[in-house]
Amino acid sequence: MDYKIVWTNRSLTDLEEIAGFIAEVNPDAARKVGRNIFKRVTLISQFPRAGRICSEASREDVREIPSPPYRIIYQVLDDSKTISILTVWHGAQTEPHFDSSELKERGPAYGIKKPFVAIAAMSLNRVIGNGNQIPWHLPEDFKWFKAVTSGNVIVMGRKTFESIGKPLPNRETIVLSRSAFSFPGVTTIRSLDELSPLVADRQVFICGGAQIYGQTLPLCSELFLTLVKREVSGDALFPKFEDQFELIEEIRDTPEFKILRYRNRGL
Amino acid sequence: MSDRELVINAVKDMPENTSMKDILISLKLLTSINQGLDDTRCGAVTAHEDVVKLLETWITKSSGRTAA
Numbered sequence: 001m002d003y004k005i006v007w008t009n010r011s012l013t014d015l016e017e018i019a020g021f022i023a024e025v026n027p028d029a030a031r032k033v034g035r036n037i038f039k040r041v042t043l044i045s046q047f048p049r050a051g052r053i054c055s056e057a058s059r060e061d062v063r064e065i066p067s068p069p070y071r072i073i074y075q076v077l078d079d080s081k082t083i084s085i086l087t088v089w090h091g092a093q094t095e096p097h098f099d100s101s102e103l104k105e106r107g108p109a110y111g112i113k114k115p116f117v118a119i120a121a122m123s124l125n126r127v128i129g130n131g132n133q134i135p136w137h138l139p140e141d142f143k144w145f146k147a148v149t150s151g152n153v154i155v156m157g158r159k160t161f162e163s164i165g166k167p168l169p170n171r172e173t174i175v176l177s178r179s180a181f182s183f184p185g186v187t188t189i190r191s192l193d194e195l196s197p198l199v200a201d202r203q204v205f206i207c208g209g210a211q212i213y214g215q216t217l218p219l220c221s222e223l224f225l226t227l228v229k230r231e232v233s234g235d236a237l238f239p240k241f242e243d244q245f246e247l248i249e250e251i252r253d254t255p256e257f258k259i260l261r262y263r264n265r266g267l
Numbered sequence: 268m269s270d271r272e273l274v275i276n277a278v279k280d281m282p283e284n285t286s287m288k289d290i291l292i293s294l295k296l297l298t299s300i301n302q303g304l305d306d307t308r309c310g311a312v313t314a315h316e317d318v319v320k321l322l323e324t325w326i327t328k329s330s331g332r333t334a335a
Contacts, residue, residue, distance in 0.1 A: 005315035008306030010299055012313060012321070019322055020329035027330040034322040041315065056277055056297050062304075073300055075307055084312060086303025089296055 002045045003076070007085045014088040018070070037088065040067040041074075043147040044083050048076045049251050049261070050147040052117070052203060062086065066151035066202060115219045115267050116155070116192075118206040119148060120238055121226035121257070127234030129209060132163045135232045141257055148224060152203045155195070157212040161186065172202070176212060192216065214239040223262040229255070273297060 007015070015037070023030035044050060044065055051063035054073050064073045071089045121141055122128045129135065150170045158177040167173040167185040174187045174195070181188050189195060195204060206216045217223070223245055225238075245262035252259040268276075277297055278290060306312060313321075 006307075006312035007315065007318045008303040009311040009313075010302040010306050012318065014299070015318070015322070016325045019325045023326040023329035027326050030326045030329070031322070034326070038315075038319060038322075054300065055280065056293055057300050058276060058280065062300060073296075073303070075304065077307070084303070084307040086307070087296070087299040089299060 003048050003081045003083045005041055005045050005083045005085065008087075011085040011087050018088060018090065037067050037070065037072065040065055040072055040150065041083070041085060043143075043150070044072070044074060047144055047147045047251070048078075048083055049249065050144065065147075068151050068202070115221040115264070116204045116206050116216060117222045117224065118213060118217055118220040119145065119224040120208060120213060121228060122238040123228045123230060123232045123234070125231040126237045127232050128213075128238045129163075129236035130232070130234035132159055132236075134163075135234050136228055136230075138226075138228070138257055140254065141226050141228075141259075144226070144252070144259060149205050149207075152205055153195075153199045154205050154207045155192070155212070155216075156207040157209050160207060160209040160212070172199075192219065210236045210239065217241055217244065218264075218266070221264050221267045223264070224251075225260045225262060227258045227260060229257055270301075273301070 015034070018037075019030045019034055022033055049063065051065035051072075051074065053060060054062045054064040057073070061076045061078075062073065063076060064071050066072070067088075069090055073086045073089060075084045075086055077084060120128060121134070121136075121138075123135070127135060146168075149168075153172045153174060154168065155174045155176055156164075158175055158179060158181050161173065161175045161181075161183070167183070172187070173185065174189055175181055175183070176190075176192065177188055178190055206212060206220060217239060223241060241262070244266065245264055247260055248263045249261040250258060251261055274294060274297070277293060281290065281293065
């Protein structure tokens with residue numbers, strides 16, 4: 001069941017300031033920003049724990065989801081099945097002299113999130129792909145993927161990108177490849193070290209395939225794993241991670257799949 | 268947790284090279300979060316459906332203010 005959404009007086013003031021500020025010069029742009037924020041909030045109501053824990057608050061129930069350039073910070077109230085929007089934050093409003101290039105240069109102080117977060121779906125027999133395709137169709141899992149990754153950065157290998165065929169909307173797509181791969185709207189990097197200037201204050205999600213997971217899981221602080229409750233045949237398997245990660249949360253359990261959250265013990 | 272403890276914890280978790288300006292930005296955000304938490308606790312909240320309607324009134328109110 002979806003959670004009910006309420007806005008606190010604090011977040012109402014934030015939203016009014018944002019909308020009013022933009023509407024002064026462009027009412028249509030203000031409507032668009034408002035709609036985008038509402039869309040993100042609606043996704044949270046379906047997946048309350050899709051957002052990451054807000055580092056400033058350091059509480060499990062206070063989470064955030066990006067709606068660039070804003071951070072929507074909310075509280076999950078499980079007892080009353082309510083999402084309370086606490087604040088809608090735009091850092092630049094407090095620092096009008098910073099432009100985006102300066103933010104990028106100042107990287108770590110603005111929270112470039114290293115290590116990374118891995119997101120994957122695997123079957124009971126560890127299959128994640130077959131013939132470069134996902135061997136199941138689970139619209140609810142796609143929704144989950146969209147909710148978590150929207151507004152952020154997704155990193156994948158070339159073959160995984162080619163299986164998708166295009167950059168996903170509302171996300172920056174980065175392909176990790178040693179070849180001279182190029183595609184409109186996609187950034188290609190040869191190593192994760194090249195990421196810092198590209199990601200600013202967004203979360204980086206590692207999205208596969210098997211080889212990329214194998215290389216990057218030790219660098220991932222968390223793993224969101226959809227466990228598909230069936231065995232399927234396939235040629236790509238999710239690497240062993242159980243020694244390194246511990247289960248911290250079962251986000252969703254449906255007859256077809258479970259969404260599990262793991263934390264890297266070493267990071 | 269007291270406000271003092273909240274601030275100390277927040278600053279402790281920041282990278283060593285965090286500047287004073289960045290610390291102040293984070294504390295301002297923390298203040299907003301706490302205001303939101305207080306609002307939730309005391310029921311100072313508005314249903315989402317009403318906020319969707321409010322957006323249009325804010326936009327109408329602000330439209331053309333600069334030009335005027």
